[in-house]
Amino acid sequence: MATAIPVLPAGQAKALDDAYQAAVSARRLRTLMVLGIIVVLILISANLAHVRPLTLFGNIGNFGSFIGKTIPVLTFGNFFADMREWYWNFPKWLGLLGQTILIAYLGTFMGAIVAFCLCFLASANLAQSRWTRIVARRFLEFCRTVPDIVFALIFVIAFGLGPMAGVFALSIHTVGALGKLFAEVVENIDMKPVEGMSAAGANWFQTIRFAVLPQVLPGFASYSLLRFEINVRGAGVMGFVGAGGIGQEFLVAIRNFYYTDVSAILLMIIATVILIDLGTEQVRHRLIGIGEHR
Structure with a gap:
């Protein structure tokens, strides 16, 4: 059965249409204002940072020239000999690369342990007092705000050259980064198990152990693995200030214009x-359950 659609009076329909158009116009105006502010901020930032597009396009050839010099000459008839010449120092580089991975692993492991201990104090839903949360948050901010290479330079001055400085530097930065991520995971848990444990008379540590950890451990492990991947990149730069790893050999190759060594490393x-x-990625997917039912 057909249903009749009521028609508004012309005056009321016009008033509603005018109100709608006014709302749309106001929204468009706000959007244009925001875009205008963003453009102005970009221009100011580019000016203060001395970003010159003409200079970029005028010197882009130098970048291509440097990349071209790092590409070795590989011939089909003498391929393996050319590869041996390109990777002439492969055993040493491989050892330094292994040291870089171990620096990243140990720095991630130590930092994750401290971050695990502090994240519960820094989370809004589990912190026992407001001041405890404030102190924990500010400490985590300090750890992740100071660049890890600055920490590495400080530790090199304090303890001398070597991978120990890189481990400590990555550990501190990892504490700050993982501590924040862990705290956010804790703040997003289901609080009903926590309330049930508290109602049963459990203390704070028992509540963390039985009501919180089962919910957060997969997220903690996933973020720790991601941080390890990031720290491998970071450890590769630590050698620039003498904190061990392959970075120092890489810097030597750049400074001495050993072009093919640069590309090899x-x-x-x-x-x-x-x-x-x-x-x-595979481990993270298994931890969070992606692909289990494929």
């Missing part, structure tokens, strides 16, 4: 990061 770092990314 860089490709090793890229390949390592790709392999670690693929491996940690």
Whole structure:
């Protein structure tokens, strides 16, 4: 059965249409104002940072020239000999790359432990007092705000050259980064188990153990693996200030214009990061349940 659609009086319909058009116009105006502010801020930032598009396009050839110099000459008839010449120092570079991975692993492990201990104090739903949360949050902010390479330089001055400085630097930065992420995971838990444990007379530590950890451990592990991948990249730069790893050898190659060595070391770092990314991605997916039912 057909249903008649009521028609508003012309005056009321016009008033509603005018109100709608006014609302749309106001929204468009706000959007244009926001876009205008963003454009102005971009222009101011570019000016203060001395970003010159003409200079960029005028000197882009230098970048291409440098990349071209790092590409070795590989011939089909003498391919393996050319590869041996390109990776002439492969055993040493491989050892330094392994040291870089171990620096990243140990820095991630130590930082994750401290972050695990502090995240419950920094979370709004579990912190026992407001001041405890404030102190924990500010400490985590300090740890992640100071660049890890600055920490590495400080530790190199304090303890001398070597991978220990890189481990400590990555550990501190990892505490700040993972502590924030862990705290956010804790703040998003279901509070009903926590309330049930508290009602049953459990203390704070028992509540964390039995009501919180089962909910957050997969997220903690996932973020820790992601941080390990990031720290591998960070550890590759630590050698620039003498904190161990392959970074120092990479810097020497750049400074001395050993072009083919630059590309050889860089490709090793890229390949390592790709392999670690693929491996940690599979582990993360298993932890959070992606692909279980495929």
